[in-house]
Amino acid sequence: MLKQTQKRSIETRAKLLRVATEAIAANGHGALRVEEVVKNAGVAKGTFFAHFKDKDALMELIIGAQINEYLDAAEEPGRAKNVDELVSRMRPLMDFMTRERYIFDVIVRHSGAAVKEELGPIAQTFERTIEIVAGWIAAGDFRKDVSEVLLAEGVQAFAVQAMALHFCAINNQEEMHLRFKSYLDAWLNPSLAS
Amino acid sequence: MLKQTQKRSIETRAKLLRVATEAIAANGHGALRVEEVVKNAGVAKGTFFAHFKDKDALMELIIGAQINEYLDAAEEPGRAKNVDELVSRMRPLMDFMTRERYIFDVIVRHSGAAVKEELGPIAQTFERTIEIVAGWIAAGDFRKDVSEVLLAEGVQAFAVQAMALHFCAINNQEEMHLRFKSYLDAWLNPSLAS
DNA sequence: TTATAAAATTGACCGTAGTCAATATTTATT
DNA sequence: AATAAATATTGACTACGGTCAATTTTATAA
Numbered sequence: 373m374l375k376q377t378q379k380r381s382i383e384t385r386a387k388l389l390r391v392a393t394e395a396i397a398a399n400g401h402g403a404l405r406v407e408e409v410v411k412n413a414g415v416a417k418g419t420f421f422a423h424f425k426d427k428d429a430l431m432e433l434i435i436g437a438q439i440n441e442y443l444d445a446a447e448e449p450g451r452a453k454n455v456d457e458l459v460s461r462m463r464p465l466m467d468f469m470t471r472e473r474y475i476f477d478v479i480v481r482h483s484g485a486a487v488k489e490e491l492g493p494i495a496q497t498f499e500r501t502i503e504i505v506a507g508w509i510a511a512g513d514f515r516k517d518v519s520e521v522l523l524a525e526g527v528q529a530f531a532v533q534a535m536a537l538h539f540c541a542i543n544n545q546e547e548m549h550l551r552f553k554s555y556l557d558a559w560l561n562p563s564l565a566s
Numbered sequence: 567m568l569k570q571t572q573k574r575s576i577e578t579r580a581k582l583l584r585v586a587t588e589a590i591a592a593n594g595h596g597a598l599r600v601e602e603v604v605k606n607a608g609v610a611k612g613t614f615f616a617h618f619k620d621k622d623a624l625m626e627l628i629i630g631a632q633i634n635e636y637l638d639a640a641e642e643p644g645r646a647k648n649v650d651e652l653v654s655r656m657r658p659l660m661d662f663m664t665r666e667r668y669i670f671d672v673i674v675r676h677s678g679a680a681v682k683e684e685l686g687p688i689a690q691t692f693e694r695t696i697e698i699v700a701g702w703i704a705a706g707d708f709r710k711d712v713s714e715v716l717l718a719e720g721v722q723a724f725a726v727q728a729m730a731l732h733f734c735a736i737n738n739q740e741e742m743h744l745r746f747k748s749y750l751d752a753w754l755n756p757s758l759a760s
Numbered sequence: 761t762t763a764t765a766a767a768a769t770t771g772a773c774c775g776t777a778g779t780c781a782a783t784a785t786t787t788a789t790t
Numbered sequence: 791a792a793t794a795a796a797t798a799t800t801g802a803c804t805a806c807g808g809t810c811a812a813t814t815t816t817a818t819a820a
Binding site for chain 3: 573
């Protein structure tokens with residue numbers, strides 16, 4: 373009878389997203405408050421939850437979009453041909469993911485999505501990462517005894533490991549990427565590792 | 567002037583831990599409520615937070631103790647000599663960690679501790695796991711071109727990856743351990759993998 | 761135009777973690 | 791035993807995410 377989604381609703385959702393993105397740009401992801409978003413968007417609290425299942429769902433959308441920007445940039449220069457290039461290509465993304473502990477926690481929490489049929493925005497970026505890295509591995513100077521997809525999944529596992537350890541003790545940025553490289557040397561070129 | 571910790575305090579803390587452990591045994595980790603714990607322990611809410619920094623700190627203690635029990639059992643039969651043995655030795659621990667999504671989230675959140683000087687209970691179990699697995703790897707039928715500690719860290723990374731993917735889509739228990747084994751075949755015996 | 765039903769919004773309300781100034785208890789000192 | 795000081799406990803209060811019955815707005819049909 374009625375067309376499913378009214379223009380008003382689309383506008384409200386866009387406004388919520390815009391206000392939230394601005395707040396995050398100003399104060400960081402972890403400081404975002406739903407009450408602040410609805411106040412600045414000029415809507416009631418319930419409206420927020422009519423548009424997003426919960427606060428995490430909004431964070432997923434925003435962080436997922438940010439990850440995709442980093443993946444675009446990582447793909448831009450063409451394929452990474454060796455471990456050093458792979459590490460430097462992933463560096464901006466990993467720096468973003470570890471900018472705040474809160475960001476990393478949200479990402480990990482949503483990296484394994486709920487249901488395959490409806491992969492969340494962050495889980496989608498994880499799949500995209502696998503595809504990209506697998507593509508590099510297939511065409512580059514890497515071991516060929518196992519599938520590139522398995523290798524790409526390993527790269528992701530090591531990235532997560534390096535990032536998790538980054539939050540431990542007094543680690544500077546450099547150590548995270550060095551650790552990541554150590555893993556990848558042993559994972560992607562076992563014959564050369566030593 | 568006064569001895570630092572009164573007996574009363576030790577008893578209260580022990581009672582809170584006992585009550586919380588019982589509640590978890592009855593209803594699972596994710597269902598634990600601080601208000602329920604203090605009610606059943608017969609203390610005020612503020613007392614809880616005088617003993618534990620937050621609810622997560624209590625969960626860390628309890629889950630850390632549970633992980634240590636699984637590690638004890640994993641060590642019991644002596645060293646794991648190959649990938650199959652390693653996978654089956656880790657199986658009960660990984661099953662526990664994936665019993666509830668909430669448990670896995672708490673573990674990941676605390677696997678990389680805040681400060682090295684004061685490793686939390688869960689971070690300690692992660693260090694212990696590295697030691698145990700590194701010991702197996704050093705003495706067993708595994709590649710020798712990189713250090714056993716690096717290899718053990720990789721085992722941990724792959725375990726986390728397999729568990730994270732377990733929460734994705736329709737995966738049964740079996741697939742998680744199969745996936746884990748695939749990773750380890752390629753990681754610990756690259757010459758044999760194919 | 762009016763009646764009507766779907767869609768969207770509202771805001772008071774709830775659940776639960778966490779805080780803190782006030783109070784009570786314990787122990788050392790005289 | 792009285793005093794003092796450190797330690798422990800209390801519970802009303804706050805912060806904040808999330809819910810839902812009631813209301814308003816929008817679009818379609820008669």
